[in-house]
Amino acid sequence: MSTVDDLRSTLEDRARAVDDPGASPRVVAVHERVRGLRRRRRAAAGALAAVVVAAGVGLAALGPVGGGDGPAPAEGPRTLAGQEVPATVSLLGVRYDFETAVEVDVSEGTARVSFEPGEQPVAVSLVASGLDGGTATLVDSGDGVARSLGAGSVERPVPLPSSGTSLRVVLDDVGPDAQVALAVYQRGDEPPAGVVAPGGDAWFRAERAGEPLLGGGFTDPGGNELQVRFELDERQRVRFSSYCTADAPGAWVNIDIDDQPGFSRTSCDEDAPADASGSWGSPAGPLGAGTHTMRVYLTRGSEGPLLEDPDALLGVAAYAEPETVEVAEAEMDRVIEVDGRLWELDAALPATRDGEPVARRVESSPGPRVVGFAARGGIVGLRVEGGGAGSRGLGSSLIDARGGASTIVGTLLGGDDYELSLREDRGRPTQGTIVLYRPVFAAADGQR
Amino acid sequence: MAPRPGDAPVVFDEFVLARSSSLLRTAYLLTHDHALAEDLLQTALAKAWFAWERIDQHEAYVRRILVTTYATWWRRRWNGEHPTDELPETGGPHPPGPTDPGDAVGQRHDLWSAMERLPRRQRAVVVLRYFEDLTEAQTAQVLGCSVGTVKSQASKAFAKLRIDPSLAPVPSTTSVTETEDRS
Known part of the structure; x- marks a missing residue:
């Protein structure tokens, strides 16, 4: 009898x-998920209202620049915090229009600004002048995403998380005449060039990290399977991206390439970013010239039936692989996309000696640098010491480097000294190199 | 000592290394599926990562995310994929159940199968109360509901198990009450 x-x-x-x-x-898998979530949070695909809520001391004013009853139209440039800010900006081919501004009270050390989920994605630019040698840092969930130094600057807008976020503006040693503000931009209605899903809610950009889209497509809503063909003129390496939203729990998205099933199997997100170009996977070897077929389909669980x-x-989409360089017996891209902009490889710093980590210093970084690493051997992460506001979120990326692997960790803000070192989670030998990327400036940017 | 930059992620990793196997078992008892259990656990841990520095009781926090995420999944799953798996309130004649003590293994299998047919919150209550050994109050806290809801969900769970065709006579509500008293 049951009891x-x-x-x-x-x-x-x-x-x-x-x-x-x-x-x-x-641990590795969870950090991969965290990285994906953080990327998506800052992808140019979120849905945030361009309405800000002051939360905490330091905020002096809200509302459109120059007053008025509503958002200012995106026409010509305007003056904000003593700087001229552009009316429109382009983040990885997506247009954003100036929407509103938040002025920061410089008499306080920190200001908080909350963004709540809304209809349109937004991006925020840190604007400052008269800093008199001090710094203004924009921090999102512990990650420094922009910093203004010296006399001040108009920093390039950073896309905000899709789920809403609370930003901090941290002021350090700024003069009494300093002016600091946030310029808030809202994504335009037009999707970028590329392949766009029915309804325009998602897309694969025509270009990623400077490389062209080879082919791609979306199902109609409710579809659970799609095949897309693309042509290669020559033997080359290809990267595949997928997009999936589903309401059913335990839904997984699968990609087959040609006759090889299960090239990729990942869980399907309810809040996938509209820009589906941002994440990708790549087969170990190149594909031959000719016609290739991508099949994407939805299953229950990783190996379950069609759902x-x-x-x-x-x-699903295919892109040509960008130029890569070999670092620590792993490949790293020469050009990457992070926080809505392009970065190019700037330095590779050997970070191990005889299998043991050695610290590397980055002193008074002249500007933002994206930091990453490549390693072979063990489960490896990056430890970041030093740095001021906004360095909390760094140093959290463990990767499975037993067969050689590389990853991008985050952004080192300009003006700080950092000590960087690799760590193997069990103290086992590893070989690794820390890499730094510098921003690529577009001639039309006019921003740092 | 004030935390240094980078400390929190190390603590998080150590937590995952030390405690995630236990959490995986809970996830499996909730989902009855190995792949879904791993997916659920990783989802919960990734969600917890973002709040890691703000929380004190990390395991309780992760467990709560685990259970509440599961409850959301399961609600959709019942509605979307298996709408007929909900048991009727009254059943037909019950098949004969195992009466020989040697049938204990088969009986447990039947009980496991019957639990799979419980609605999500009822299954969550069963797992939290009788595997995690949480009190009614603790269970209510994890699920974000009242103690009264926990009691009613437990009672309904046992009622459903009692009428499940795959089972022999099942635990009476008296047994439940006795267990409640012990906790």
């Missing part, structure tokens, strides 16, 4: 029988 004891026994028996593949791979979901939307 509560039977129930307990059943649960305990089933729990004991769970075969855990191991916690170390899980029907009336709310599903799937997409």
Whole structure:
């Protein structure tokens, strides 16, 4: 006869029988998810109202620059915090129009500005003048995303998280005459050039990191399978991106390439970014010249049956692989996309000696640098010491480098000294190199 | 000592290394599916990462995310994929159940199968109360509901198990009450 004891026994028996593949791979997998979430949070694909809410001391004024009852039209440039800011900006081919501004009270050390989810994605530019040698730093969830130094500047807008966020503006040693503000831009209605999903809610850009879209497509809403062909003129390496939204729990998106099933299997996000170009996977070797077929489909679980979901939307695309360089026996891209802009490889710093990590210093970084690393051996992360406001979120990326791997970690803001070192989570030998990327300035940017 | 930049992620990693196997078992008891359990656990851990520095009781926090995320998944799953898996309130004649003590293994299998047919919140209550050994108040806290809801969900869960065709006579509500008293 069944009793509560039977129930307990059943649960305990089933729990004991769970075969855990191991916690170390899980650490790596979770950090991959965190990285993906953080990228998506700052991808130019979120949905935030360009309406800000002051939360905490330091905010002096809200509303459109120059007063008025509503958002100023995106016409010519305007003056904000003693600087001329552009009316429109382009972030990876997506147009953003000036929407509103937030002026920061410089008599306080920190100002907080909350953004709540809304209809249109936004990006925020840090604007400052008269800093008199001090700094103004824009911090998002512990990550420094922009800093103004010296006399001041108009920093390039940073796309904000899709789920809403609370930004901090941290002022350090600024003079009494300093002016600091945030210029808030809202994404325009037109999707960028490329392949766009029905309804315009998602897209694959025509170009990623300077390389062209080879082919791509989306299902109609409710579709659970799609095949897309593309042509290669010559043997080359290709990177594949996918898009998936589904309401059904446990939905996974799968990609088959030609006759090889299961090239990629990942869980399907409910809040996938509109710009589906941002993440990708790549086969180990090049594909031959000729016609190739991508198949994307939705399943229950990683290897389950095809899943029907009336709310599903799937997409798949192929891009040419950009130029890569070999670092620590791993490949790293010469040009990358981070925070809505392009960065190019600036320095590669060997970070191990005889299998042991050695610290590398970056002193008074002249401007923002994206930091990453390549390693071979063990489960490896980056430790970042030093740095001022906005360095909290750095140093959290563990990757499985047992077969050689590389990753991008975050942004080192200008003006700080940093000590960078690799760490293997069990102290096992590893070989690795830390890499730094500098921003690529477009002639039309007019911004730092 | 004030935390240094980079400290929090190390603590997080150590937590995952030390505690995630236990959490995986809970996830499996909730989902009854190994792939979904791993997916659920990683989802919960990734969500927790963003709040890591703001929380004190990390395991309780992750467990709460785990259970509430599961409850959301399961609600959609029942509605979207298996709408007929909800049991009727009244059943037909029950098949004979195992009466021989040697049938204990088969009976547990049947009980496991019957639990799979419980609505999500009822299954969550069963797992939290009888595997995690949480009190009613603790269970209510994890699920974000009242103690009364926990009691009613537990009662309904046992009622459904009692009428499940795959089961022999099942735990009575009296047994539940006795267990409640112990906690």
